[in-house]
Amino acid sequence: MSTKPQKPKVSRKTQDAEREPDPPKSGPGRSAAREEPSQDLTPVVGRNLRRFRSERALSLEALSKASGVSRAMLGQVELGQSTPTINVVWKIARALDVPFSALISEQSTPGTWILPRAKARVLASSDGAFVSRALFPMDRPRNVEFYELRLAPRGVEQAEPHPPGTVENLVVARGRVALSIDGDRRLLDEGDAILFEADLPHSYENVDADGEAVMYLVMTYAHRG
Numbered sequence: 001m002s003t004k005p006q007k008p009k010v011s012r013k014t015q016d017a018e019r020e021p022d023p024p025k026s027g028p029g030r031s032a033a034r035e036e037p038s039q040d041l042t043p044v045v046g047r048n049l050r051r052f053r054s055e056r057a058l059s060l061e062a063l064s065k066a067s068g069v070s071r072a073m074l075g076q077v078e079l080g081q082s083t084p085t086i087n088v089v090w091k092i093a094r095a096l097d098v099p100f101s102a103l104i105s106e107q108s109t110p111g112t113w114i115l116p117r118a119k120a121r122v123l124a125s126s127d128g129a130f131v132s133r134a135l136f137p138m139d140r141p142r143n144v145e146f147y148e149l150r151l152a153p154r155g156v157e158q159a160e161p162h163p164p165g166t167v168e169n170l171v172v173a174r175g176r177v178a179l180s181i182d183g184d185r186r187l188l189d190e191g192d193a194i195l196f197e198a199d200l201p202h203s204y205e206n207v208d209a210d211g212e213a214v215m216y217l218v219m220t221y222a223h224r225g
Helices: 012-018 028-035 042-055 060-067 071-078 086-096 100-104
Strands: 122-124 130-134 144-151 156-159 167-174 177-181 184-188 193-197 202-206 213-220
Touching: 042 071, 042 086, 042 100, 060 071, 060 086, 071 086, 086 100, 086 122, 086 156, 144 202, 177 193, 184 193, 202 213
Parallel strands: none
Antiparallel strands: 122 130, 130 144, 144 213, 156 202, 167 193, 167 213, 177 184, 177 202
């Protein structure tokens, strides 16, 4: 029986930082992508990135060095030619010293908001195993953000340290999740909640092999002067 030659392995960091991710083929990322294709974050992130970079008089090269995202990738995102993954957006936001929502927000007038699930804007990891849905109006940057997180069976999401003073308050709505905070691993059962300082390396792991984990996250940033 013949075997096909194996493709060379590519690290997760390289996937996130160096190329446009392929559309997820399975898992929660796939269904989320079908929900609202018109609600594309690509041009929104591109416009905001260009504006923040211009305001700070940063070259693509300087931002690349500060964020760890390649100059080519930043240029593609800014031009709306590449959809960044969650980790890439976090790296850019941290380098620009702005909340995550500042890069995915569109300015609009205040008021009462209904956020239909079918029109949700989502961001996914490069493999589609981790999906984040904003549960707040993306009309302006905020110091407090609310998210629904979904993690595929046995999925693991490595999160970058957030800006100093950032706190996460997370509750597991379905499944079991292991949360590692700077090497300290805590197992959370369904209904368990945790509050922790998120300016440290941390990761989420769905420890179950037969079901998606669902979590709700409130992220609070340190107030800026």
